[in-house]
Amino acid sequence: MGHPALADAAPAVYWLDQPDRPARRPGLGGASSADRSADLVVVGAGYSGLWTALLAKEADPSLDVLVLEAGSVGWAASGRNGGFCSASLTHGEANGRARWPQEYAALHRLGLENLDGIEATVRRYGIECDFRRTGELTVATRPHEVQWLAEESEGELLDRDAVRAHLDSPTYLAGRHQPDETAIVDPARLAWGLARAAESLGVRIAEGVRVTGLATAGSGVDVATSEGQVVRAARVALGTNAFPSLLRRTRLHTVPVYDYALMTEPLTGTQLAALGWSSRAGVGDMANQFHYYRLSADNRILWGGYDAIYHYGRRLEPSLDQRPATFDRLATHFFETFPQLEGLRFSHQWGGAIDTSTRFCAFYGTAHRGRVAYATGFTGLGVGATRFGAQVMLDLLDGAQTERTRLAMVREKPLPFPPEPLAYTGIQLTRWALARADRHEGRRNLWLRTLDRAGLGFDS
Structure with missing residues (x-):
């Protein structure tokens, strides 16, 4: 017997379950040989692929750009996430400072510029995706998490009364509010809008076309599909992320991790007043097994994570x-977090896979003599960071030396996950250890300390 509030929840993604969702685009079908070639072929029509296609076409309107998508635009992680569009390129301040202390200031600046660029694109193309620069509220619900919050430097530190003035929960002990570094967005409508913007510039998008392999061919790359077609590309950008890599060299560098979310029915005015959530900031807690939540345009609460x-x-x-x-x-x-909302029901429940890397953020590179570029391993922050990843891929394909490509974060690769059965055993042990740390004042056991020293991690 499930929770009574879930009795009527549809097993569907709220963002994608909309009557005005775009019609399916055709595939390659009987396309002529001329239509089965392009200057740039982008694999995947999620955020990574769409940003790559749009930015490439903006930079060079004469470029012939073709996007190949196995499903439909935004159907995977890009259309089913929480809609937190963060400026962070490093999965937060602590991770960025620990891994790249010498260049963290530059990474922080580039992340803010990237978020500004996303906002400017949304405005320029009139993408109606409820983009709001609300900021983010990080909350502590256990005493040891209060100290963790105090050790961070970005944003305003809030005591118990101040954080509950932002959003009222009896579980909150402290918080930190960053007003400028996170936007809230309808993720599916952002993907749909980016696709329309790209098409308005002449980008071609073919849906229902699964890419099965890449092969160097002369001065280009042959892109094979499951229908037996071959598309000839001068250059290729890979935006497959959580799905199996088309490059053997990166297949062990990520694992797909399933994350889950609920969406409530719309709150009444009385229920909203009981929360006091006037800033509408996105919220995340400090636990290792954390929750994230936010309000939608129609005043539903998305509640996910853990x-x-x-x-x-x-x-x-x-x-x-x-x-x-x-x-x-x-x-x-x-x-437990919002007892004042007892009786509220959930309308939707869903999950989806995230591409997780051992350093908690994306990594980049090329293959096939520099003709193929990839950016993958976004570990849950891809709504914003994929635009930066697209810029890196285009820089790499151009062979350009830029501030982005000179970054150690871009030049270095994370340690891979081991093959099976070691991957499964190690990840399950890590999940157990993280849950244990949450119950024991954040104390990390020998296993977690060993991973820390090795620069390894597991997160969603």
Whole structure:
């Protein structure tokens, strides 16, 4: 028997479950040989691919750009996430300062410029995706997390009364508010809008076209599809992220991790007043197994996170999008956080896969003699960081030396995850250790300390 608030929840992604979602675009079909070639072929029509296509066409309107998508625009991680568009390129201040202390100031600046660029694009093309620069509220719900918040430097530190003035929950002990570094967005409408903007400049998008392989061919790359077609590309940008890499060299560098979310029915005016959520800032807590939540345009609460589920063998399949045990756990946590909303119901429940790397943020590179570029491993912050990743891929394909390509973060690669069965065993042990640390004042056991020293991690 599940949580009663989930009784009517549809097993569907709220953002994608909209009557005005765009019609399916055709595939390559009987395209002529001329139509099966391009100056730039982009694999994947999520944020990585769409930003790459749009930025490439803006930089050079004469460029012939073709996007190949196995499903439909934004159907995977890009259309089913929480809609937090963060300026961070490094999965937060602590991770960035620990890994790249000498260049963190530059990474922070570039991240803010990237967020500004996203906002400017949304305005320039009239993309109606409820983009709001609300900022983010990070909350502590355990005493040891208060000290963690105090050790950070960005944003305003809030005591118990001040954080509850932002958003009222009896679980909050402290908070930190960063007003300028996070925007809230409808993720599916952002993807749909980026696709329309790219098409308005002449980019071609073919849906239902699964790319199965790449092969160096003369001065270009042959892109093979599951329908037996071959597309000839001068250059290729890969935006496959959580899905199996088309490059053998990167297949062990990420794992797909399933993340889950709930969406409530719309709140009444009385229910909103009981929260006092006037800033509408996105919220995340400080736990290792953390929650994230925000308001939608129609005053629903998206509530997600906590469980980060890895399936043996890097398994990906639609049946894994639904996990009743996690939904029940999330619903219980929701009403523990907001007891004043008792009686509220959830309208949607869903999950999806995130591409996680051991350094918690994206990594970059090239293959096929510099004709193929990739950016992958965004670890949950891809709504914003994919635009930066697209710029890096285009720089790499151009062979350009830029501030971006000179960054150690861009030049270095994370340590890979091990093959099975070591990957599954290690990830399950890490999840157990992280949960244990949450219950024991944040104290990291020998396993977690060993991973820290090795520069390894696991997160969603």
